[in-house]
Amino acid sequence: xxxxxxxKATKTAEVAEVLFHESTELPISFEANRMKSINxxxxxxxxxxxxKDGRIGLxxxxxxxxxxxxxxxxxxxxxxxxxGAEAKFTLPSTYTTNGVTIFDPAVEGLTLDDLVALxxxxxDLLRNHDKEFxxxxxxxxxxxxxxxxxxxGGGTEYRKSVVSLGASINLTRGEDLLDVWHYAVSCRxxxxxxxxxxxxxxxxxxxxxxxxxRTKHMPVLFTPQGLGSALMLPLRQAFNGKTxxxxxxxxxxxxxxxxxxxKLTIYDDGTIDHAVGSxxxxxxxxxxxxxxxxxxxxxxxxxxxxxxAGLAGAEPTGNGERSPNSLPAPGYHNGVVAPGSGxxxxxxxxxxxxxxxxxxxxxxxxxxxxxxxxxxNVHLGYKIENGKLAGRVKDTMVAGNxxxxxxxxxxxxxxxxxxxxxxxxPPILVADxxxxxxxx
Amino acid sequence: MRERIExxxxxHTADYVEIRIEExxxxxxxxxxxxxxxxxxxxxxxxNVRAAVNGGWGFVSFNRIADLREKVSQAVSQARLVxxxxxxxxxxxxxxxxxxxxxQRDPWQVPLAEKKRLMDSYVEEIWRTPKIQTSTxxxxxxxxxxxxxxxxxxxxxxxxxxxxARFGVVARDNGNVQxxxxxxxxxxxxxxxxxxxxxVREAAEKAVAMLDAQPPKGGEFMVILDSTxxxxxAHEAFGHLSEAxxxxxxDKLREIMVxxxxxxxxxxxxxxxxxxxxxxxxxxYDDEGVPTGKQYLIREGELVGRLHSRETAGKMNExxxxxxRAQSYSxxxxxxxxxxxxxxxxxxxxxxxAEVKDGVYCKNWYGGQTSMEMFTFSCMEAYAIRDGKLAExxxxxxxxxxxxxxxxxxxxxxxxFAWDPAGGTCGKGGQSAPVGDGSPHxxxxxxxxxxx
Numbered sequence: 001x002x003x004x005x006x007x008k009a010t011k012t013a014e015v016a017e018v019l020f021h022e023s024t025e026l027p028i029s030f031e032a033n034r035m036k037s038i039n040x041x042x043x044x045x046x047x048x049x050x051x052k053d054g055r056i057g058l059x060x061x062x063x064x065x066x067x068x069x070x071x072x073x074x075x076x077x078x079x080x081x082x083x084g085a086e087a088k089f090t091l092p093s094t095y096t097t098n099g100v101t102i103f104d105p106a107v108e109g110l111t112l113d114d115l116v117a118l119x120x121x122x123x124d125l126l127r128n129h130d131k132e133f134x135x136x137x138x139x140x141x142x143x144x145x146x147x148x149x150x151x152x153g154g155g156t157e158y159r160k161s162v163v164s165l166g167a168s169i170n171l172t173r174g175e176d177l178l179d180v181w182h183y184a185v186s187c188r189x190x191x192x193x194x195x196x197x198x199x200x201x202x203x204x205x206x207x208x209x210x211x212x213x214r215t216k217h218m219p220v221l222f223t224p225q226g227l228g229s230a231l232m233l234p235l236r237q238a239f240n241g242k243t244x245x246x247x248x249x250x251x252x253x254x255x256x257x258x259x260x261x262x263k264l265t266i267y268d269d270g271t272i273d274h275a276v277g278s279x280x281x282x283x284x285x286x287x288x289x290x291x292x293x294x295x296x297x298x299x300x301x302x303x304x305x306x307x308x309a310g311l312a313g314a315e316p317t318g319n320g321e322r323s324p325n326s327l328p329a330p331g332y333h334n335g336v337v338a339p340g341s342g343x344x345x346x347x348x349x350x351x352x353x354x355x356x357x358x359x360x361x362x363x364x365x366x367x368x369x370x371x372x373x374x375x376x377n378v379h380l381g382y383k384i385e386n387g388k389l390a391g392r393v394k395d396t397m398v399a400g401n402x403x404x405x406x407x408x409x410x411x412x413x414x415x416x417x418x419x420x421x422x423x424x425x426p427p428i429l430v431a432d433x434x435x436x437x438x439x440x
Numbered sequence: 441m442r443e444r445i446e447x448x449x450x451x452h453t454a455d456y457v458e459i460r461i462e463e464x465x466x467x468x469x470x471x472x473x474x475x476x477x478x479x480x481x482x483x484x485x486x487x488n489v490r491a492a493v494n495g496g497w498g499f500v501s502f503n504r505i506a507d508l509r510e511k512v513s514q515a516v517s518q519a520r521l522v523x524x525x526x527x528x529x530x531x532x533x534x535x536x537x538x539x540x541x542x543x544q545r546d547p548w549q550v551p552l553a554e555k556k557r558l559m560d561s562y563v564e565e566i567w568r569t570p571k572i573q574t575s576t577x578x579x580x581x582x583x584x585x586x587x588x589x590x591x592x593x594x595x596x597x598x599x600x601x602x603x604x605a606r607f608g609v610v611a612r613d614n615g616n617v618q619x620x621x622x623x624x625x626x627x628x629x630x631x632x633x634x635x636x637x638x639x640v641r642e643a644a645e646k647a648v649a650m651l652d653a654q655p656p657k658g659g660e661f662m663v664i665l666d667s668t669x670x671x672x673x674a675h676e677a678f679g680h681l682s683e684a685x686x687x688x689x690x691d692k693l694r695e696i697m698v699x700x701x702x703x704x705x706x707x708x709x710x711x712x713x714x715x716x717x718x719x720x721x722x723x724x725y726d727d728e729g730v731p732t733g734k735q736y737l738i739r740e741g742e743l744v745g746r747l748h749s750r751e752t753a754g755k756m757n758e759x760x761x762x763x764x765r766a767q768s769y770s771x772x773x774x775x776x777x778x779x780x781x782x783x784x785x786x787x788x789x790x791x792x793x794a795e796v797k798d799g800v801y802c803k804n805w806y807g808g809q810t811s812m813e814m815f816t817f818s819c820m821e822a823y824a825i826r827d828g829k830l831a832e833x834x835x836x837x838x839x840x841x842x843x844x845x846x847x848x849x850x851x852x853x854x855x856x857f858a859w860d861p862a863g864g865t866c867g868k869g870g871q872s873a874p875v876g877d878g879s880p881h882x883x884x885x886x887x888x889x890x891x892x
Binding site: 031032034035036037038039040041042043044045056057058059060061062063064065072073076077079080082083084085112116134170172173175176177179215242243245246247248250325326327362363370371373374375376377379394395397398399434435436437438 | 463468469472473475476477478479480481482483484485486496497498499500501502503504506514518519521522525552553556573574610612615616617618619655658659660689690692693696770771772807808809810811812813814815816817818835836837838840841842844888889890
């Protein structure tokens with residue numbers, strides 16, 4: 001069907017590219033301590049991108065089984081090309097792979113019973129720790145097949161397997177609500193319910209007692225999850241080639257300059273085996289790579305898809321990502337913060353006289369991402385007093401500027417871990433941030 | 441389609457089965473800066489079967505509409521594996537209905553070239569303002585036809601429409617970067633996106649004006665929210681707590697959210713309606729075939745209702761409200777808001793301002809988030825208030841607080857109600873849904889402002 005569509009499209013367009021995806025997914029969920037649902041989702045669709053009279057056209061359809069469906073898809077791409085942007089790129093003419101492993105037959109082989117067992121084990125571990133926990137658990141496997149071909153003879157074809165296990169607990173005391181969650185995901189059948197449950201239990205125990213905090217400036221220790229929720233979004237925006245091209249990135253004219261603390265090195269890496277952000281090529285057929293965005297505080301590269309790179313006169317970086325019904329745009333694979341020499345999370349806590357730990361900052365991503373100003377409610381965080389955790393902080397906001405914060409790093413931990421599926425980072429201790437709280 | 445669906449629903453062995461099949465067509469035009477970035481159309485066809493057996497759910501979704509009967513038995517056997525209790529769904533009288541979308545000015549009759557010309561003119565309007573660094577302009581329209589049937593005898597064919605235009609503007613002066621946005625949405629009228637040049641210009645000028653703003657000092661302040669931001673507050677801070685799926689299996693939250701409890705002053709009324717003409721959160725039947733209506737959540741300060749699916753209403757022994765919504769055929773419905781509002785009160789804005797010695801006037805928003813009892817949202821535009829008068833502009837103002845205390849702290853509700861013309865998109869459980877938010881100005885005696 002991919003070849004047929006490519007043939008049809010090249011009858012009217014100079015260049016055509018077809019992205020076919022199909023996936024099967026088996027998510028099961030437990031709600032309020034009980035198994036709740038089993039879902040089975042099958043999906044498939046085809047995106048057609050063409051260049052006609054030098055302009056880009058696009059169509060996407062999941063309606064592919066009737067006669068005439070492919071012709072309708074070609075027509076919609078041709079119609080949009082009349083108004084489309086002028087193409088500034090050449091599609092690759094080679095069929096490529098970077099050798100990364102993202103498929104595990106053992107994931108494909110996971111049965112419904114296996115997933116139920118994974119979820120049940122996580123649930124039992126949490127419930128056995130505290131009968132008051134109200135637990136939701138989700139376990140899922142997905143196998144997807146991607147075929148990407150263009151009329152220059154380039155492209156790729158790969159399978160990806162993903163298994164995930166997530167759990168959250170709610171603990172309600174009077175009007176005090178505590179929600180704690182953890183999510184693990186991999187392309188390999190290697191998830192451990194024990195690890196997920198332990199992660200949650202440690203956070204609950206650290207938050208069980210109330211700490212007290214005053215409105216003032218203090219050191220703030222971001223766990224990997226806290227870092228992702230509070231400080232990374234402005235950077236994701238600023239390193240995006242489109243933001244740079246439009247002149248809206250505060251880093252746009254600072255390539256090669258030192259902007260951040262010399263301890264900070266961040267990569268975008270699409271070549272990590274079994275990581276969900278990895279794949280052989282991007283959604284335009286350019287092989288994924290490992291690239292330093294920030295190296296010892298210096299700005300090293302921005303990320304580009306083909307068209308954006310063409311417009312900017314930059315090298316494509318293999319970051320052309322797309323949701324199937326839209327054109328490729330710069331997108332990240334796995335964000336990797338290089339470990340520092342600050343030791344474990346406990347070591348970092350031990351070095352702080354008065355400060356807070358931020359596990360998750362709610363709403364920090366909603367601010368003005370361009371300026372880097374952020375301000376988030378500490379949804380889950382703890383007070384540090386004399387090098388020890390001293391209870392949960394509530395009704396507290398942490399605010400500042402992401403650029404200023406990452407220029408003023410007191411220490412970076414030595415032990416990175418995955419937060420969510422595609423961010424791998426150690427904890428980072430920011431020397432001084434504003435913390436505000438409700439008085440009295 | 442009706443025959444195929446109803447045939448597939450015969451002879452199952454589940455407590456409840458429903459089939460939902462959808463055809464959608466959508467158009468998108470986006471600009472980044474002065475340049476057109478993307479024009480494209482998407483066609484989707486897909487469906488699902490959802491079944492309940494002994495309190496457990498099975499759900500099967502697909503793009504190929506074939507062998508529906510087999511899909512029914514797959515969903516039923518999945519549900520049977522899960523269920524070991526009782527299926528409790530509220531009784532809803534069966535409905536047979538066909539709902540056409542009543543377009544006043546139909547976006548599908550407007551040629552793509554004309555839509556593009558209109559958006560081109562907005563892009564030009566934005567770029568007439570000095571100090572604009574970049575902008576995004578997005579046009580979208582969508583049409584959805586849904587075929588829905590369930591084992592209680594309901595069969596509904598329902599069309600829905602949507603047309604939106606969204607504008608984001610970024611202004612820059614050296615390292616100082618500020619942004620602003622505007623948007624317009626309708627379920628039935630292309631003309632809401634026409635003739636918006638003055639609004640677009642105002643958004644561009646606001647972004648530039650915010651370049652001169654200062655960050656706020658952190659702490660607790662008296663704040664006035666404009667209607668758009670107060671509408672988001674109603675959605676984020678109270679609407680989500682009213683979604684019964686959070687409540688029905690959480691005994692402690694049930695105690696907190698007990699009907700009859702007082703949450704605010706007797707001037708406070710909060711509602712959620714699926715029936716406001718033209719808003720993108722409106723529809724005749726939800727994705728479980730339940731008719732929508734207007735539901736009071738808070739009436740005169742007292743909790744009087746909440747938002748339900750068939751299951752949460754059944755388990756809590758309350759009346760159905762028609763709040764089960766799915767983003768698409770590929771996912772099961774969740775309990776979601778529709779158009780959520782703080783109903784108008786009696787206080788003029790000038791009387792509110794006169795109350796404030798040292799506070800913040802907050803307008804419009806970038807986003808909002810909630811974790812049940814705690815909420816946070818960010819203001820697009822804000823001004824200090826001193827001695828009852830608007831003073832200097834503030835940037836990066838984020839408000840945060842505890843829902844229950846903040847509701848108690850609402851001391852006045854304005855007489856100037858408005859829906860947010862941009863419409864909103866709400867995310868929950870990985871699904872997004874178009875919603876409406878509305879309110880008059882409200883005065884809050886104490887609210888936490890994140891500052892530097």
